[in-house]
Amino acid sequence: MNKQVLITGSSGQISSELIPELTARGYSIIATDVKLPKTEFEYEVFEILDVRQKKEMERLVSKYDISLIIHNASILSAKGEQDPSLALDVNFEGTRNVLEVARDAEVEKVFSPSSIAAFGPETPKENTPNDVITRPKTIYGISKVFTELLGEYFWGKYQLDFRCLRYPGIITPNSIPSGGTTDWAIEMFFEALNNGNYRCFVNKDTQLPMMSMRDCVRGTLEFLEVDSKKLTHRTYNVTGISFTPAELYNEIKTHLPSLKIEYLPDYRQQIADTWPKSIDDNFARRDWGWQNSDDLKSITKWMIDSLKSK
Ligand code: SER
Numbered sequence: 001m002n003k004q005v006l007i008t009g010s011s012g013q014i015s016s017e018l019i020p021e022l023t024a025r026g027y028s029i030i031a032t033d034v035k036l037p038k039t040e041f042e043y044e045v046f047e048i049l050d051v052r053q054k055k056e057m058e059r060l061v062s063k064y065d066i067s068l069i070i071h072n073a074s075i076l077s078a079k080g081e082q083d084p085s086l087a088l089d090v091n092f093e094g095t096r097n098v099l100e101v102a103r104d105a106e107v108e109k110v111f112s113p114s115s116i117a118a119f120g121p122e123t124p125k126e127n128t129p130n131d132v133i134t135r136p137k138t139i140y141g142i143s144k145v146f147t148e149l150l151g152e153y154f155w156g157k158y159q160l161d162f163r164c165l166r167y168p169g170i171i172t173p174n175s176i177p178s179g180g181t182t183d184w185a186i187e188m189f190f191e192a193l194n195n196g197n198y199r200c201f202v203n204k205d206t207q208l209p210m211m212s213m214r215d216c217v218r219g220t221l222e223f224l225e226v227d228s229k230k231l232t233h234r235t236y237n238v239t240g241i242s243f244t245p246a247e248l249y250n251e252i253k254t255h256l257p258s259l260k261i262e263y264l265p266d267y268r269q270q271i272a273d274t275w276p277k278s279i280d281d282n283f284a285r286r287d288w289g290w291q292n293s294d295d296l297k298s299i300t301k302w303m304i305d306s307l308k309s310k
Helices: 015-024 054-063 077-082 084-104 139-158 184-194 213-225 245-253 267-273 282-288 296-308
Strands: 004-008 028-033 045-048 068-071 109-111 161-167 169-171 197-200 208-212 235-237 241-243 260-263
Touching: 004 015, 015 028, 015 213, 054 084, 068 084, 077 084, 077 139, 077 267, 084 109, 084 139, 109 213, 139 161, 139 235, 161 213, 169 184, 169 213, 184 197, 184 245, 184 296, 208 213, 208 296, 213 282, 235 282, 241 245, 241 296, 245 260, 245 296
Parallel strands: 004 028, 004 068, 028 045, 068 109, 109 161, 161 235, 169 208, 197 260
Antiparallel strands: 208 241
């Protein structure tokens, strides 16, 4: 397989950290996003692409002889609830376009993330299994189930090598996310260092599954490169560590004792309440050797050290 990779949503939280690692491993990256990046761009090739524009996607896939599409562009959970029509267009139409373009251009592989948002209130909340009732209640979650199922359909019907990971909340010192329900786990660190005070938009006992970005990037690369024959599934749960805002607050306080917190739950509380508290990722561990390295202590130390050195 050649190593020409087209990435959608290249300015987003995950792409911006995945791209340098892919480049280091010898992939040629065609970074695409709906608008020009804010800062001076470090990628060699960047193209404007709105994932709703199928013709333009076709043109780029053919121009660069793409063999792998990483489809990260998505409207996240909280933003999706504020503008469901936008999420319907971007998340559903975008995924459909990626899969159809990949099939028609004989792209070898497509990766697109799913999320803990794919689960819903009827899903068992503790150690949520890989194969379980989903029935999400947010438009973002519905779009993630759509991505999983349509990708698996293209795998079954057209032998397109579709791969998907259900990410938990991803924690990184390198960007402040926007529009997600797990954003509190990053915001708390930034506010702790900037103001010494954090107003948390979910209550203190809201336990959610999380993962460090460094585990996310390494795991995603391992999953992308594993021999297809090892995969018994096309969609895998993966997780790092589950914690509540109160637990994170206590851990950050061991480094920054004067940190204050207030809990002011808003509409994102209702979203979080429909998601799992913890995830069973044994299928990923068994099939392709997934392993997280970070726990709450190491994530906290890494975040604080990294943010202090900025
Ligand atoms: N982090 C995402 C969100 O909160 C979940 O996939 O929307």
